[in-house]
Amino acid sequence: MKRIVVVGSLNMDLVTTVRSLPKPGETVASTSFATIPGGKGANQAVCAARLGAQVKMIGKVGSDEYGSQLISILEESGVDSKGVYQNGKTGMAFIQVSEDGENSIVLYPGANGEITPQEIEYQKQIIENGDFILLQLEIPCEAVSHTLKLANSLGKKVILNPAPARILPDEWYPMIHTLTPNETELSILTKQEIQTKEDVIRSAKILMDKGAKQIIVTMGKKGAYFIRKNVHTHIPAYSVPTVDSTGAGDSFTAAFTFALAQGKEEVAAAQFASKVASMVVQRKGAIPSMPYGHEVEK
Numbered sequence: 001m002k003r004i005v006v007v008g009s010l011n012m013d014l015v016t017t018v019r020s021l022p023k024p025g026e027t028v029a030s031t032s033f034a035t036i037p038g039g040k041g042a043n044q045a046v047c048a049a050r051l052g053a054q055v056k057m058i059g060k061v062g063s064d065e066y067g068s069q070l071i072s073i074l075e076e077s078g079v080d081s082k083g084v085y086q087n088g089k090t091g092m093a094f095i096q097v098s099e100d101g102e103n104s105i106v107l108y109p110g111a112n113g114e115i116t117p118q119e120i121e122y123q124k125q126i127i128e129n130g131d132f133i134l135l136q137l138e139i140p141c142e143a144v145s146h147t148l149k150l151a152n153s154l155g156k157k158v159i160l161n162p163a164p165a166r167i168l169p170d171e172w173y174p175m176i177h178t179l180t181p182n183e184t185e186l187s188i189l190t191k192q193e194i195q196t197k198e199d200v201i202r203s204a205k206i207l208m209d210k211g212a213k214q215i216i217v218t219m220g221k222k223g224a225y226f227i228r229k230n231v232h233t234h235i236p237a238y239s240v241p242t243v244d245s246t247g248a249g250d251s252f253t254a255a256f257t258f259a260l261a262q263g264k265e266e267v268a269a270a271q272f273a274s275k276v277a278s279m280v281v282q283r284k285g286a287i288p289s290m291p292y293g294h295e296v297e298k
């Protein structure tokens with residue numbers, strides 16, 4: 001089994017359920033409230049570990065109760081958390097989930113926003129010992145950039161989940177093995193409108209021309225596209241009821257990486273990822289909804 005290193009965010013999610021998401025200026029009453037561990041980095045680390053990978057995480061939580069809870073859940077799920085710093089205030093995500101499972105999220109980065117390139121460098125040995133390096137964009141750009149350069153200089157494969165989306169520096173693309181945007185993120189990265197399958201493929205090619213080796217575009221109920229050079233394969237989504245889509249994209253990226261680490265080829269890995277994500281959308285919350293390997297097999 002190859003080793004996965006996740007460099008990214010950890011949040012405490014403050015989740016309210018509402019009938020429908022409020023429009024600007026509207027006040028709506030929630031039907032429930034819960035604090036649930038999450039954060040794109042932690043979600044991906046826990047998902048890969050529960051599926052059976054050896055996972056180490058580098059990140060930062062606050063020196064507060066939420067921070068300690070997040071470290072405990074990582075450890076309970078089998079993630080080595082020695083690379084997680086504890087200082088300042090834990091990041092929080094204010095999440096509203098509607099009856100049809102859609103969500104809207106406001107992020108308070110807290111400690112995630114304070115991790116520095118130097119702190120990543122201190123954890124060089126963890127990256128050195130990993131095979132796949134998993135990144136998202138909830139930590140500062142300089143920290144992501146440093147990780148990319150370090151991982152590349154060590155010959156590691158980097159999977160970047162560009163969420164939340166922002167324009168990426170051109171110099172990053174040649175250092176990315178797989179990019180996993182959803183349709184909206186692909187549109188932001190390429191400044192292109194995405195309506196049709198042709199738009200998806202054309203936009204993905206823009207990013208491959210910049211140097212990314214392959215792209216998986218996730219599209220919720222419409223499935224996903226795996227795109228590399230002249231190959232573009234549609235991966236259908238499982239038809240399941242959506243209870244809460246929080247963390248589904250994270251589980252897709254993590255499960256894809258896990259399957260690659262197991263030696264699966266890319267399309268089979270994406271099919272496996274689609275299966276895992278279909279389980280996650282049927283459960284509430286981010287980290288609590290990540291399935292164990294035996295549940296996926298069953």
Ligand code: RIB
Nearest residue numbers: 011038039040093247286
């Ligand atoms: O991708 C879902 C995650 O986004 C949530 O867990 C929340 O913390 C935000 O980071």
